[in-house]
Amino acid sequence: MSSSNHIIENLLKGDRRALAKSISLIENEDPQSSEILAAVYAKIGKAYRIGITGPPGAGKSTLVDQLVKQYRKQGHSVGVIAVDPTSPFTGGALLGDRIRMNDLVLDEGVFIRSMASRGSLGGLSQKANDAADVMDASGKDFVILETVGVGQSELDVVEVADTTVVVLVPESGDSVQAMKAGLMEIADLFVLNKADRDGAQNAIVEIESMLHLRAQRDWNPKVLRAIASQGEGVAEIAEMINKHRKFLEEDNLLNKNRKERISKKIQSIVRQRLEKEFWDDSNRRTLIENLESSNDLNLSPYKIADQLVENFKSRMEKKNE
Ligand SMILES: Nc1nc2c(ncn2[C@@H]2O[C@H](COP(=O)(O)OP(=O)(O)OP(=O)(O)O)[C@@H](O)[C@H]2O)c(=O)[nH]1
Ligand SMILES: [Mg+2]
Known part of the structure; x- marks a missing residue:
């Protein structure tokens, strides 16, 4: 049996080492990763994908950690991908320190992986999505993607999520910055984190008034308050994500959105291949x-x-x- 076949077989059984190996192959653009992705594609679609983004230090990782614990309590398995597009020079170890999920590492039902851009942003969001795909194929019920939201290429990472959560903090002007960075448009849910600090209520009102400027849609995002470091508000956030999921499922939007994303992905792969061929x-x-x-x-x-x-x-x- 070729080594890809071996990995594929074990990956589909939910084997952690096969999952880790697959993601490394994806990161290194190893040709085997395309074989694996092609082979497991039929098994993809079970995992619900949640994107978490927001300004640096807003408490995204703290919230992810709490959400994972919440899902574990409900008996779900979870994969986490922390994407760090802003620091191309930080290696895996340093990045690992920034993920505040150390006590989850020993839990068999949780798989955490960080991905850095290693010098170039290009392709990182695609790699993160491929990683989400293999986590899905390995049987995870939820896949959470965390990235700092400061520019378009970072937002690409979470745009593939079924539900996108934008985390903001009470600091004045945060919501204006978020608006500028395009976060207002992509959010399905806002979390005003660090609500233990001054100005939380004002910030919530500010975000809500910004949201009124947005064209009203069938789903209008709510703003929830949280103190992630104390686990406060986390159950409500999980509940709201579930509500959004039900909304998508009832209107058949979940599949429609996913198909649109696959079509976009095909276009982007073709663009890359043609361009490569062109300049070769x-x-x-x-x-x-x-x-x-x-x-x-x-x-x-x-x-x-x-x-x-x-x-x-x-x-x-x-x-x-
Ligand atoms: N006061 C307060 N501090 C918090 C809260 N949530 C997180 N923090 C702290 O804020 C700091 C940053 O938290 P992280 O979870 O690392 O934030 P992040 O958004 O993942 O940061 P980056 O990934 O570096 O952008 C940590 O020191 C947390 O302990 C909160 O609700 N209140
Ligand atoms: Mg973080």
């Missing part, structure tokens, strides 16, 4: 390199792009003859 050609690379070393600033980028695309097309045609 030495003629086309030379054309661009010559341009960079030329002193002529009056060359039309459109004309050159046309030339490159023509070159690509004619070579493809030749290949097919």
Whole structure:
């Protein structure tokens, strides 16, 4: 049996080592990871995916830790992926320290993994999603993705979640920043965390008034208060996530959203493959390199792009003859 087949078989049985190995292969862009993902795709769809995002230090990990405990009490298994796109230079160990879930490590029903961008943001959200897929295939009931929400590429990580939770804190102006960062648009639920601090009630009112500016939809997000460090408000958050899930399921939106995401994912994979194929050609690379070393600033980028695309097309045609 090939080693991929061995991993796949064990992964589907829920084996932790096979799961860890699969995620490492995904992280390293090992060709075996595509084999594994292709083979397990039919088993995907059971896990409910929750995205948790918000500004740095808002208490996201503390909340994830509490949510995991809540789901464990209900008898569910949980996978957690903590994505850290902001610090390309932190390795796994350092990142591990930032995840405040140490007492969960020994629980067989919980699998926690952190992923860092290792220098480039590109592809990280896709890798995190692939990791969520293998956690799903390994039988987890819930997969929680945590990422700091500061820019679009970070938000991509949680956009694949069925329910997205945005965590904010009472500090003034937080909700305005959140609005700017696009968090208002993607949230299905807001958590005003650190409600033990001054200004919590004001912040809730502020977020709610921001939400009124948003076009009203069938699902309008609620703002819940929490003190994650004391476990306060966590049961209510889990309940609200469940409510959102029921809403999606009743309107058949869960499957519709998931299909839309798969379609987007296919488009992005095709884009990456085509682009790679395009620039793998030495003629086309030379054309661009010559341009960079030329002193002529009056060359039309459109004309050159046309030339490159023509070159690509004619070579493809030749290949097919
Ligand atoms: N006062 C107070 N502190 C909290 C609360 N929740 C979390 N904290 C503290 O806030 C700090 C940051 O918490 P984390 O859970 O690491 O926050 P995070 O959003 O995951 O941080 P990053 O992943 O680094 O962006 C920690 O020291 C927590 O103990 C809370 O409800 N009240
Ligand atoms: Mg964190």
